[in-house]
Amino acid sequence: MLLDKRESLWVGIFALCIFLIFHSGHFYHVDEELHFLVADSILNGNWGAISPTEAVYYRGEFRGVNNFLAMGKFGPGGRFYAKSGIGQPLLVVPLLAVARFFTHRPALERFIVSLFCPFLGAITVMLLFHLIVSLGFPSIPAFVTVCSLAFGTFFFAQAKFFMNHMLAAMLLVLGILCVREVLQHRSVWLLFASGLSAGWIVLARIDCFTYALLIPLYWVLNGQPEGSRRLRSALLLGAGLALSLSMLAVWNVTRSGHIFDLGYNLRDPSQPSYDAFDAPFLAGFFGQLFNLETGLIWYAPPLLVSVLGFRALNRVHFPLTIVTALGLLLPLSFYAKFSNWRGEISWGPRFLLPALPLLAVACAPVWEQYFAKGRHKKILLTTLLLGLAVQLCGVLADHNRGFVMTSERIARQPLYGKLPF
Secondary structure, three states, rough: HHHOOOOHHHHHHHHHHHHHHHHHHHOOOHHHHHHHHHHHHHOOOOOOOOOOOOOOOOOOOOOOEEOOOOOOOOOOOOOOOOEEEEEEEHHHHHHHHHHHHHHOHHHHHHHHHHHHHHHHHHHHHHHHHHHHHHOOOOOOHHHHHHHHHHHOOOOOOOOOOOOOHHHHHHHHHHHHHHHHHOOOOOOOHHHHHHHHHHHHHHHHHHHHHHHHHHHHHHHOOOOHHHHHHHHHHHHHHHHHHHHHHHHHHHHHHHHHHOOOOOOOOOOOOOOOOOOOOOOHHHHHHHHHHHHHOOOOOOOOOOHHHHHHHHHHHHOOOHHHHHHHHHHHHHHHHOOOOOOOOOOOOOOOOHHHHHHHHHHOOOHHHHHHHHHHHHOHHHHHHHHHHHHHHHHHHHHHOOOOHHHHOOOHHHHOHHHOOOOOO
C-alpha cells in the first residue's frame, strides 16, 4: 500500500508539471476574477462583500455596489449567479494567503491563484490512479488510463481554467475513494470525508447535485455492515453531507432571504434566466453527445473505449460499474433540459467534465488486456492519438479572447485590460 501511495504521488506530480507547462498559454478568465475577489474579501474579514471600487463584471447583471452577502432580493445589483457557489472561493482562500505571504503585487497574486485549477486537475489524476490500482489493476495500465484522461480529453483544456467543474470532478473521485478505503477495512471516519465531499460538490456548484448523489449511492450499493457499525457509518456519512449543505443553507438565507432560494431567477422578471429548463429534451440529451461544437465523442475520443470495458469492470466491481453508468446518464438527462446545455463557448461539454474520471475507470480493463495480450491495439492507439491532437488544439487556443470577441458586453469591461501578466 505504501508503494501504491508513492506511485500515486509521482503520477500526480507528473500531471501537475504538464498542466503547469500548458498553463502558460492561459488567458485570465472573468470567473477567476470573481472567485479571487470573493476569496480576497473573506481573507480581509469582509465575509464575501466585494469592494465597490472593483469593476466586476459577471453576466452583465451587476450594477453599483457588488456585495455578495446582500446580493439577492434585497441587493443593489441583482442576484449572485446561482451556480457559482461559495465552495470554490473558500478553498481558494489558503492559496491566496500563501500568494500574499510572498508578494503584495495584485497581478502576481492573481497569477498564483489562477494555478488553483491545474492543482485540482493533478490531484484528481492522482486520486483516480490510486482508485484504479485499488481495484486490482496493474500500475502501467492504470497510468496509461489516467494519462488518456488527463491529456486526451477536454479535462486537459479545462485544467487551464478556473472552473468549478474541475472541483466537482476532484471531489467526486475523492468521495468514492474514501468509501473504497472504508470497504478495505480502513478507518470508518473516512465516511465523514466522503459525505463532506458530496455536500461540497453542491456547495461549489448547485446544479452538480447529480454527481454528488453518486457518492452515497456507491456506499449503499456496496452493502452495509451490521448493527451498530451500520448506524455509525450512516451517521458519519450524513454528518459530512449535512455540514456542507448547512453552509449552503446559510449562504442562501444571507444572499436571498430564504433557505430554498437558490438564485436561479426562474420566476423573477427583473432578472434574466440564463439557464431555464425549457430546452427540448432529446435535442439537449443527444446534443451533449454528438453536437459538432460540444459533443462528448469529439472532445474525449479515448473514453470511447470505456464501452468495451464496462463488461470487464462489471466483473471486477459491480457497484462502481453502476455508478459510472449513472455518472454519465444522470447529468446528461438533467442538463438536457437546460436552455444552455452546450455550456456556452467552451472546449467540450464542460457540464459533463466530472463524469470523465469515472468513464476513464471503465477504460482500465481494456488497457490491461492490451498490455497483457496485445488486444484492442488499433482502437486504443487511434482514439488516444486523436484525443491528444484535439486537446493540443484546445490547450493552445485562447478561448477567452474568442469569448470576448463574440460578446461586446464583455469586451467593454475594464477587467481584461487591468492585468499585465
